[in-house]
Amino acid sequence: MFKMLPEVAGSGAALLNVTIDGRRHAAREGDSVAATLFAAGLPSCRTTPVTGVPRGPYCMMGVCFDCLVVIDGRPNQQGCMVRVRDGMVIERQQGARLVPGVVEVQ
């Protein structure tokens, strides 16, 4: 579905080590978390809270919120707006997540 452009793939960017859903992956320095997921062959990054339908990054510019992931234990992070860094732990978000410090209203 997505393919890295040859001039980007061969740009010599430093490689970082990240963990995605418990598995180690290489990531290109300067890429966003969403781009790292695409490069790892993972087009979906979350499931919807109501029906569990998989969703993936769409706008890649912070507008659609379809790229929500858990980064280093913090849920609801926009993967397209966060640059990947060495040692980052990324989890694809399953359903709704509570935000620490926020009380859920029923």
Ligand code: FES
């Ligand atoms: S892909 Fe749309 S907000 Fe991240």
